[in-house]
Amino acid sequence: MAGAKEIRTQISSIKSTQKITSAMEMVAASKMRKAQERMETSRPYAERIRKVVGHIANANAEYEHSFMVEREVRRVGFIIVSTDRGLCGGLNINLFKKTVESMKKWRDQGVGIDLCLIGSKAVSFFRSMGAENAVAALTHIGDSPNIADLIGGVKVMLDSYEEGRIDRLFVVNNAFVNTMTQRPEVQQLLPLVPDDDESLKRPWDYLYEPDAKELLDGLLVRYVESQVFQAVVENNACEQAARMVAMKSATDNAGNLIDDLQLVYNKARQAAITQELSEIVSGAAAV
């Protein structure tokens, strides 16, 4: 019964894999709930500050902050938010595909690219791609990211924007649509994107208290930080959701595989019994 024994060990190895994937599914499900909560609590702030900044970009400001000035594009910066761990389906690959696509568009116009990589998956992907200029990398941020953890990497990009090394800044991350769907998105952070509200398309300006420079310096840096933070939090929720779905389908596949193998095993065992019986019978007949 050599064949049957081999099948039995195969079944038991698939069973133990199935146990692991179903455990990972459950862990991801509970982490997803928390990650989703985190994403939803910080979302209103990120949305409103983006709105306010959209208004500011429409204003004919007395003080032109460097973040508001549209410059000729010679070099662009990307902040790429990926996960630290794998086993989450096509989440990262879809994101990288979208990024590479949009990077190619810039490169075709002869524009250089700087990267700020968040998450080990992005680091290893863009290292294997080579050629790109990664100026900052942040890994192992964990499940509950802190704004303080991100400030370093964001500051590198903001500084190089202010010093004119890059003329545009984008953030790339997965947007959480629902548990089954995550959509890779490229969002422009700098220069500020004007809100397309018609009532703002006229010459106007704010009253600034205390004064424009101080106020905008504080607000705009906070804007970029909150957007990157939101991207990280959202990507985290996506990661958990994608992992949960991937692990669920892995568990289901393992179940199917076990069923198939069980059938083959039963057949093999039955064949062995039949063969043994017929040997006995024919042996007895010969006597």
Next chain:
Amino acid sequence: MASTVECDIVSAEREIFKGQVEMLIATGILGDLGITPGHTPLLTELRPGPIRLVIEGGEEEVFYVSGGFLEVQPNQIKILADTALRADDMNEAAAEEARRQAEKALENQSGEFDYSRAATQLAEAAAQLRTLQAVRKKLGK
């Protein structure tokens, strides 16, 4: 001109308030501000302090913010608060205690004393108390 204006208060943690208001009174960095519908565009930093809203229909509501930004457009007001609380959720005894502690810390300064932190704490506690007094006045009315 409309007699109400859309108002939005969010903190880093959650959305605090959204609705139509007749007037908003906030503590700006240069002093108290009263905003009514049709106000000229304004952008200011906020100090720790109460935000009083006169909601459509004349009812008043009070919030506490620990700082942030206020944006005014003729037809909408947005407050981006660092932290914001509904004043009803605030505890007067705790605020009073915090103020006493901060004052005490300011009095007996030792060598490695962090003056600016204590001053901030004192300002926040005082602002919370002011918020509570505003609530009390509203209820007594």
